[in-house]
Amino acid sequence: MVNQQFAFALHILAMLAYSGKILDSRTIAASINTNPVVVRRLLLALRRAGLIETSTGKRGGATLTKPPSRITLLDIYDAVAWRPAIAVNRRRAFRACPVSCSMKTIVGRISHETDQAIRRQLGKTTLHRLISEIR
């Protein structure tokens, strides 16, 4: 992955789990060293996934909806990673070439299997275990 959204999302949720309090996007952004709007966009994705709740207005911010022991890194990955780790070539195949005609299917399967392997791995770790490594 080129983008850092998964790393940012982990950081956000680690902050929320570690503090246990409502945190605003400015505080979180300072910890990540980025802009509050970048954080807010990720908060939206995490909320859509049901991992956090947000509230607007004064004293607003975000909190977890579940205990950190019941959130896995896979939940977070699903919330923010929409592209598979392995891309497939989507162009038209060259009809006269059997390799070309089969590659989309074959690479599609490889991509899917690899995704499953990633998901299996991420499903093993909870947010609770992740924050237990802080300090």
Place this chain on the structure above:
Amino acid sequence: MVNQQFAFALHILAMLAYSGKILDSRTIAASINTNPVVVRRLLLALRRAGLIETSTGKRGGATLTKPPSRITLLDIYDAVAWRPAIAVNRRRAFRACPVSCSMKTIVGRISHETDQAIRRQLGKTTLHRLISEIR
């Protein structure tokens, strides 16, 4: 991954394995539906990894250096994927925040574990098995 280089590399090696002959970059590029220079750049990476040999001049091109049963998708992945699937935030940590100070290490470990999971998966499949699915 945003880029398609792994998919392209799989395609190139599948062509070489399937045909068993020397193929030039123009032929391969036509099958992938891209430009010969794009193919040649990947051929360089695959050659550096010891998977193929190339020859210049008339009747030049590329061939495998080993039987397809002895090339795994992991070999190919290593040849062309230099970025880890999961990026880490490389900015300076915010010193006053314990979460911020720990995240680089923690996400680094997650990134590494995930990479290992990907590599385990890709190591299971040989180029031979891949081309057995053609047609």
Place this chain on the structure above:
DNA sequence: GAAATTGTAACGAACATGCTTACATTTGGG
């Protein structure tokens, strides 16, 4: 020596990513 091929540099277009500004909306508290 001509033709075909790789190796490689240089440039550009398209796209992805993240930062920033801006502002409407919502909420809490005096």
Place this chain on the structure above:
DNA sequence: CCCAAATGTAAGCATGTTCGTTACAATTTC
């Protein structure tokens, strides 16, 4: 009731990546 503080969200910009393209030197075969 009004102000301050916060999210939600759009728009635009800068940067980096990716891929395609052109071009040409070097190499090899015939």
